[in-house]
Amino acid sequence: MNRRPARTRPRATTRTRTLPSTLAALSAIPLALTACGTGVTSDPSNPQGPEETVEVTNCGRKLTFDTTPENVVGMMPSQTEMLIRLGLQDSLAGQAQTDVSTLPEDIAEKAADVPVLSTDAPPAREDLLATAPDLVVSPTEYEFTAEQGFASIDQLKENGAQAYVATGGCADRRNTAEVTDVLTDITGLGAIMRVPEEAEELSAEAEDRLSAVDDAIEGSQRPSVAQVYVEGESLSAIGAGVEADIIKRAGGDNVFDPEAPEFAEFFAAEINPEEIISRNPEAIVFGVSGPAQEEETREYLHSTFPDVAAVENDVLIAVSQADLHPGTLGNIDAVETIAEELHPGAF
Structure with a gap:
């Protein structure tokens, strides 16, 4: 997949572990x-x-x-x-x-x-x-x-x-x-x-x-996408919630199933790197709180997944973590950003 410079599948069993602190704060929400x-x-x-x-x-x-x-x-x-x-x-x-x-x-x-x-x-x-x-x-x-x-x-x-x-x-x-x-x-x-x-x-x-995004990507092939959150050496997959719907609206096919047991009670689950390797996504979307975390996450992804298609083709899409929160107009910003990166020829 060709892409413009960045702005800003085999089925494996996901093993849920302790969530990183930033996402764990949200797990208190019923x-x-x-x-x-x-x-x-x-x-x-x-x-x-x-x-x-x-x-x-x-x-x-x-x-x-x-x-x-x-x-x-x-x-x-x-x-x-x-x-x-x-x-x-x-x-x-x-x-x-x-x-x-x-x-x-x-x-x-x-x-x-x-x-x-x-x-x-x-x-x-x-x-x-x-x-x-x-x-x-x-x-x-x-x-x-x-x-x-x-x-x-x-x-x-x-x-x-x-x-x-x-x-x-x-x-x-x-x-x-x-x-x-x-x-x-x-x-x-x-x-x-x-x-x-x-x-x-x-x-x-x-x-x-x-609607403009829908019209632009209509008929386009949907690349496979993994949405992750990285905190230090901790890796979490985002499989449900508005975060997953953002990927869908942007024209991506999430490699994690929102109906899977690991997402039954929370939209995220901590995973082993092998879960990403086994799914070999064409793009990886990740939320960041600022430039420092974006740089750290990119370094982690390159060092951990050098042979994954998304990393090989540098389709690593950073979005503001705030744009992934519920009830924000930033959800639409995230859809636009991700869609333009997944389907560069459509915009």
Whole structure:
């Protein structure tokens, strides 16, 4: 396979071991949700009022909003970005986990004055509650784990706040999440925050970008792809969740089966290098937190898999780890990046 310079099968039994620390943090999340449903009803106590009651089903919970939330917290840059792109920067009372990824340049300035509640982990319970939020938007349910010292969903409710979790990050949806789940989040947050026109515009733009990829790669041969995460000498295969759907939407054929037992309870499984060698993928996709990890991962892949087709042909595709999180517009960025590398002649 020929490819442009990088930007930024035999069946074997996968042996699951202990996950690397970065992915293991997510394993505390019970597995992920149902699609979000929205509804709008008139408030009988104020039939002439400017606002109507909005009901949203999220992670199996019914959220009811009689008024528009005024103090909103984005628990990850991905959620903060979506809120800003919906025109809601003036409603932001806090942003969290800001070192996980940087906001896109075109909106970064709009978050400059938003208080930072945490940098590399969810905010402590007292720090989050101190902002007096009425809505907290999160990529997963992990951010509400009381045992970790975070404010639980019940504790937020006791303090007058409701939690909205990205559809793809809800516990019973995490392993079957799809890229298009982000459209559900746009619609849901647009309804909650009473900005339906902005939500419709943002959703249409996202759909157009996905459709453009579909059109470009239609009829193309689907190369085999292994999606991995490397931390030190630890190697994990990504076989399910929105991560796997990103590969599918980008026109790749994942060498790991999301229905396999090793992915029944979590979207990733630590593997031995032999699992990659036996499948001999034509491309390897890997998530990184920055340039240093990208360089380290490339060195690891070249030294560990010199005879694997993806390495021999240098089809090693790095994507931002943040773009693989549930509920982020970055999922679409990842689809575009991977598709252009897998099908360079189509773009």
